[in-house]
Every structure is written in C-alpha cells, then in structure tokens.
Amino acid sequence: MTVPITAIVTGYRRVDDLLKTIRILRGCEPAPAEIIVHIDAAQRDTAAAVTREFADLQVLVSEDRVGPGGGRNKMVAAASHGFVASFDDDSYPIDRDYFGRIAQAFRDFPGAWVVDSHVFHLNEAIEPDTTASEWVADFSGGGCAYRRERYLQTGGYVPLPTAYGMEEVDFGLRLHALGGRVLRSGRLRVFHNTDLSHHADPAITSASIVNLALLTYLRYPLSMWAIGAAQCANRIQWLLRHGRRRGVWSGLVSIPSAIAEHRRERDPLPRRAVRSFLALRRAPRPA
Secondary structure: OEEEEEEEEEEOOOHHHHHHHHHHHHOOOOEEEEEEEEEOOOOHHHHHHHHHHOOOOEEEEOOOOOHHHHHHHHHHHHOOOOEEEEEOOOEEEOOOOHHHHHHHHHHHOOOOOEEEEEEEEOOOOOOOOOOOEEEEOOOOOOEEEEEHHHHHHHOOOOOOOOOOOOHHHHHHHHHHHOOOOEEEEEEEEEEEOOOOHHHHOHHHHHHHHHHHHHHHHHHOOHHHHHHHHHHHHHHHHHHHHOOOOOOHHHHHHHHHHHHHHOHHHOOOOOHHHHHHHHHHHHOOEEO
8 A cells, every 4th residue: 555655765885774664664664655765976776776676666866965855856857756754864754654644644734745754763762752843943854754845846856965054954944935835743753863972063063054154145135134143153152162173264264155055046045934934933923
C-alpha cells in the first residue's frame, strides 16, 4: 500500500546511513509512492551503491556541490506528487505510518504550506506523539513535508554547500512573507541519527557566521541591518562561550566574498514581514 507522497533524500558521503534511511522509508506502511535521492558533488560511488540495491529509484547527481538545499530544489522539481516529504541521509521516521500521518496533517490543516516533525537526536529521550500542534516559523529540512506547489511558489532554497543558519530560515522567511504557514505536528516524529557533535567543526562555525550575514543582506530591508548585525554578534558570543573559537575569524573575513557571490539574489522583504517572522520564532502559536 502506498500514499501519493514523494519522499526525497539528500545524500553525500554517508553510504551506509543513506541505504538505511531508504530501507526504512520503503518499509513504512503506507509507503511513499515515490522516492527520489540526490547525490551531491559527483559522489558516483554513493549513487552506484543506491542503484545497486534500489534499481527502481530515481537518483539525481549534481556535478558541483550544491548542498542539501540545492539538492532539495532539484528533487522537488522532479517530484510526481503534490506532497513531498524531506529527509537527510541520516534521518528517518520513527513511526511506521508516518506518511499516512503526513497526509492526514495536510487534510486537517489545509492552510499549511509546510508540515514539520518533532526531530529527536542521539542521546535524546524520544517523547510520545501527541495531538498538539503549533504554527511555527522554523522547520527542519531533514524532517518535514512540503506542498509542492507552494514550495515552487516560494522559490526553493539558496544553494549553499554549508547552509547552517541560512537554509530553512531563509526559506521560512520568504514563505512567511508570502502569507504561508508552517505547522509543527505532534503526530510526526523523526529520528536524526547524530549527536550534533559535528557542529563544532570549524567549517560549520565559520558558515554559521557567514550565513547569518548573508541572510541579512539578502532578505532584511536596510532599516533592519542593525538587527542582523546584532544576531551575528550574538552568534559569535555564543560560539566563544562554548569554546568554538576555531572558524570564527575565517567566518568574519568570508562575509564580503559570500555577499559578492550572491549579490544578484538580493530580494529584501517588507519590514513588517520580517518582524512578524521573528516574533513567531520567539512565540509559536497553538494550532
């Protein structure tokens, strides 16, 4: 039994994790009617491993590194169904009827453009599911589902090789400015098979600073750049307090080149929309 949902999975180098995720998706009941996998940065060995075990899957390969957001753009464009459930190569549903629950959530909340899951990581207690849901600003690209037509209307993600602090926030901000809504459903649970220790990597530290500055440049009106600068400063203070000094300086000096690279994508949003989004981040609303 299948449900008319396309499941998409981003892949890079973690072959075993990727294959495990696909097996779990195919074992769900109901299963997604379609699974598409994107392999980043011409990792053809990874693509070959997928096609050996799952010859019927659609596998897309990018020659350049486009990051998870760039991969999702390609997979959503290729999807055959109106709802698209998104996963990382190391994230997968906790509940076997996950896809049935997604379909029900979109039926219950026709105003939702994105339905987000509660995501649990290694060494975290997995809480029971609940009927409580809320309207939120943020969501996890590795554990959510999109209305495909609304995703396309939003314009998708800005392709970044390392997108921490930018990817879902930028997407959610543009969605919010268009009048879209994100629902976090208590019925949806996803396990992310990581303890997040990789966030201490200097490259991720650097990107988290650069991306905040890039987000400010691309989406904030000039009158709100001071708020974006304060967000960057708060991020740097947090990194220093937690001993993540390596990568801070490289992040700061990389800001001008990142802005120059993406200057043509600048499309500032109305001040009212940005303020409303930031307020929703601080205080989600019951659904």
